[in-house]
Amino acid sequence: MAGWSTHKGTVITLPLANIDTDQLIPARFMSVPRSEGYGNYLLHDLRRAPDGTLDPDFSLNGNAKPSILLAGANFGSGSSREAAVYALVDAGFHAVIALSFGDIFSSNAVNNGLLPARVSDADWNALSGATGDAQINLEQGTITIGTTQVSFALEDSWRVKLINGWDDIDLTKQHTAQIAAYKTQRHQSAPWAWPAHVD
Amino acid sequence: MSKAQTLLDKLWNAHEVLIREDGTSLLWVDRHLVHEGSHHAFAKLAAREGDMAAPDLTFAVVDHYAPTHGRAKIKDPQISRMIETLRGNVAVHGLKIFDLDDPTQGIVHVVGPEQGLTLPGLLINCGDSHTSTHGAFGTLAFGIGATEVAHVLATQTIWQRKPKAMRITVNGTLAAGVSAKDIALNWIAQLGTGGAQGHAIEYAGSAIEALSMEGRMTLCNLSIEGGARFGMIAPDETTFEYVKGRPYAPKGAHWEASLADWATLNTDHDAEFDRDVRFDAADIAPTVTWGTSPEQALPVTAIIPDPNHLDASKGKAAKAALDYMGLTAGQPLIGTPVDQVFIGSCTNGRIEDLRAAAAVLSGRSAKISGLVSPGSALVKAQAEQEGLDRIFTDAGLTWVASGCSMCVGMNGDLVESGKRCASSTNRNFRGRQGRGARTHLMSPAMVAAAAVNGTISDVRPLLQGRAL
Numbered sequence A: 001m002a003g004w005s006t007h008k009g010t011v012i013t014l015p016l017a018n019i020d021t022d023q024l025i026p027a028r029f030m031s032v033p034r035s036e037g038y039g040n041y042l043l044h045d046l047r048r049a050p051d052g053t054l055d056p057d058f059s060l061n062g063n064a065k066p067s068i069l070l071a072g073a074n075f076g077s078g079s080s081r082e083a084a085v086y087a088l089v090d091a092g093f094h095a096v097i098a099l100s101f102g103d104i105f106s107s108n109a110v111n112n113g114l115l116p117a118r119v120s121d122a123d124w125n126a127l128s129g130a131t132g133d134a135q136i137n138l139e140q141g142t143i144t145i146g147t148t149q150v151s152f153a154l155e156d157s158w159r160v161k162l163i164n165g166w167d168d169i170d171l172t173k174q175h176t177a178q179i180a181a182y183k184t185q186r187h188q189s190a191p192w193a194w195p196a197h198v199d
Numbered sequence B: 001m002s003k004a005q006t007l008l009d010k011l012w013n014a015h016e017v018l019i020r021e022d023g024t025s026l027l028w029v030d031r032h033l034v035h036e037g038s039h040h041a042f043a044k045l046a047a048r049e050g051d052m053a054a055p056d057l058t059f060a061v062v063d064h065y066a067p068t069h070g071r072a073k074i075k076d077p078q079i080s081r082m083i084e085t086l087r088g089n090v091a092v093h094g095l096k097i098f099d100l101d102d103p104t105q106g107i108v109h110v111v112g113p114e115q116g117l118t119l120p121g122l123l124i125n126c127g128d129s130h131t132s133t134h135g136a137f138g139t140l141a142f143g144i145g146a147t148e149v150a151h152v153l154a155t156q157t158i159w160q161r162k163p164k165a166m167r168i169t170v171n172g173t174l175a176a177g178v179s180a181k182d183i184a185l186n187w188i189a190q191l192g193t194g195g196a197q198g199h200a201i202e203y204a205g206s207a208i209e210a211l212s213m214e215g216r217m218t219l220c221n222l223s224i225e226g227g228a229r230f231g232m233i234a235p236d237e238t239t240f241e242y243v244k245g246r247p248y249a250p251k252g253a254h255w256e257a258s259l260a261d262w263a264t265l266n267t268d269h270d271a272e273f274d275r276d277v278r279f280d281a282a283d284i285a286p287t288v289t290w291g292t293s294p295e296q297a298l299p300v301t302a303i304i305p306d307p308n309h310l311d312a313s314k315g316k317a318a319k320a321a322l323d324y325m326g327l328t329a330g331q332p333l334i335g336t337p338v339d340q341v342f343i344g345s346c347t348n349g350r351i352e353d354l355r356a357a358a359a360v361l362s363g364r365s366a367k368i369s370g371l372v373s374p375g376s377a378l379v380k381a382q383a384e385q386e387g388l389d390r391i392f393t394d395a396g397l398t399w400v401a402s403g404c405s406m407c408v409g410m411n412g413d414l415v416e417s418g419k420r421c422a423s424s425t426n427r428n429f430r431g432r433q434g435r436g437a438r439t440h441l442m443s444p445a446m447v448a449a450a451a452v453n454g455t456i457s458d459v460r461p462l463l464q465g466r467a468l
């Protein structure tokens, strides 16, 4: 995963609350290998009429190539499916800005270089009324659209991870000795925590 | 004197390998449960040519894509491929698998507890948001995404920031026909689907203590629908009684040692919570969802709300939900025609759930069709021994094998577009049970009542004069 600290792009607004992971990617697409790309499945059913044609009134179906999504509260609630993040990333998104996020969605997003930026009600309204080019600065924690600039909330550890593009497994391998020591201690103090042998 | 601790504090401290400067903890994972949907994570591990850290602590279950009929010859090549991929990964890493033909196969959150893999005091991860179910045992259990699953496979640890602590206390006695499902839908309706975001919930109070393990699992399972990644209940005699003698549970000296350790797993008397809310069990009625979010729920006796009378943000969502659900504001919920029913899932597919539904259906026939899928093959066998399967089939419902089935529709069990389903599952999201499907969440007894009348119904009158 490549890190990034600034991003310039186009914002698209999806002013709906509770866009859950079943909306972001319906379950029937989740058996596809990642190498085939998940971008076409993003919000698949929401942006199409029942006959499968794209709904011209749906914001995402325009000609613009958006990379920043301004969405309603409780974005990404629901299942742990990381495929919801793959769909956004593969469709070209770098950030989702919302009033709040599902907890598992946020960690999945950060693990894939996608910024889940939390903003206040007032700032959300300011952003949705703004026009012009958009820019996100991770170091400063700011989003700028045209002449409007607001700050977003993000855990510090996540900010660092997004900027560096760190891979957790590599980081954890540096602690191998500590993990081994913990395991030994746990095995001694709570041997019952290992599954009993079943014949 | 050390600071008073919550159950969350105790479980967290016991699993913390280290804490980073930024406040993120590295936690040890005692059990890792994987299923067909874990294919992305195994692919990530393979891409780095990595080995698994602890295959002996990892257990695989076939559930999400498990066909509920015609297992001997699976027709859909995509489903076969998903199951074969899991089998392949299991073979490569030498894992234990609860496969389709195993007499102990079932939904991951039913199998774990049933097999004694789930124990008080453990940390359990699974790539499924309803992993919170296992918290019913006094366990730190939470759902993780594919990158995190790959991390657990590779290291048997997980990086996690400690959530805030929230307590939901429910005191008093539940009325007949009211269950753990109603406790859950009720608090989610009141606090909202984001109500517990960023928190770990501990459920406490006399109504919680009175719940069976099945009821506690239902309640902890639904924590995620209120935004909490964790739900937990301090273990007690009910817990120990359930765990004792299960295949993977501690035996002999280990059992005695575990009981001593588990007795300390409770919140200290004067420990503080970041958030503390209370409900009275007597105020809780059989509850039904009317919209497309679990918070859009009301007592069954209520009328469908008018979006114009809700505050602006809720009103907009309510209008969209009513459009999707094909419902009219101002109409009573009771009497809404239903096309089909589903009883099953990790939320309400356990033996007690089937008994509750059978108590309503016994000697009656269903006006509409429906599927009953036990949470595991063991639940299925137990139900058949008790004759529950006959009650369902005599009523006209279809009795099938266990799996996630119509909870998520991955195995081909789907609700058709525009059809209305009374369902014992956990999500009424748009399209969850199939594209265009209209889902009403409720308890298994309430689903049975809907089957009897062919409409959304109050189960309470149907229970009169019946032994429960």
Ligand code: SF4
Pocket: B063, B064, B107, B108, B109, B128, B130, B345, B346, B347, B403, B404, B405, B407, B408, B426
């Ligand atoms: S039954 Fe539903 S919620 Fe439970 S594990 Fe299966 S898909 Fe997930």
